[in-house]
Amino acid sequence: MCLIFALALQGGEASAATLTSPVTVTGSISVLGTLSKGSGTFVIDHPLDPANELLYHSFVESPDVKNLYDGIATLDSKGEATIVLPDYFLALNKDFRYLATPIGAPMPTLHLGKEVGKRWFNLFGAIQFKITGGVPGGRVSWQVTGIRHDKFIEDNPIQVEVEKTDDTLVKKGEYLFPEFYGH
Numbered sequence: 001m002c003l004i005f006a007l008a009l010q011g012g013e014a015s016a017a018t019l020t021s022p023v024t025v026t027g028s029i030s031v032l033g034t035l036s037k038g039s040g041t042f043v044i045d046h047p048l049d050p051a052n053e054l055l056y057h058s059f060v061e062s063p064d065v066k067n068l069y070d071g072i073a074t075l076d077s078k079g080e081a082t083i084v085l086p087d088y089f090l091a092l093n094k095d096f097r098y099l100a101t102p103i104g105a106p107m108p109t110l111h112l113g114k115e116v117g118k119r120w121f122n123l124f125g126a127i128q129f130k131i132t133g134g135v136p137g138g139r140v141s142w143q144v145t146g147i148r149h150d151k152f153i154e155d156n157p158i159q160v161e162v163e164k165t166d167d168t169l170v171k172k173g174e175y176l177f178p179e180f181y182g183h
Contacts, residue, residue: 085129098144100141101141109134
């Protein structure tokens with residue numbers, strides 16, 4: 001494995017460094033810029049056997065800079081649920097996508113009653129959306145995603161497909177992982 005990053009030096013100048021062995025960082029690490037990787041996980045002590053096992057999970061990855069929010073809602077006496085999202089939701093996200101799945105019983109008329117917006121006239125109040133058409137007291141698993149549109153990502157968009165050149169991570173004809181391509 002090869003890890004390439006910039007080191008801050010005295011005087012504010014940066015230089016590149018390449019690590020060709022696995023690296024373990026104990027404590028916090030921050031990347032102020034773009035992180036590119038072949039794969040990634042988080043690792044914790046396994047909650048069912050923390051003394052003897054580790055639990056790994058993959059990152060959620062997408063060609064979009066997508067944020068994901070989800071939960072379980074219990075429908076009120078009208079078969080509705082209002083989902084309140086974080087105060088920063090609209091400042092961070094655009095182009096919303098929704099999923100709602102009934103739990104335990106079919107709810108054929110379950111639908112999105114109101115898209116994400118501010119509570120009153122879409123001008124002020126809590127940021128929320130509404131699920132309607134369900135069974136009173138029923139439970140619904142919901143998910144909403146948004147595409148980041150904050151200043152940083154707009155100024156530093158992710159290029160999904162990049163032609164290899166002399167200036168890319170590896171040059172044309174070279175491979176990040178040659179062992180997978182018979183080289």
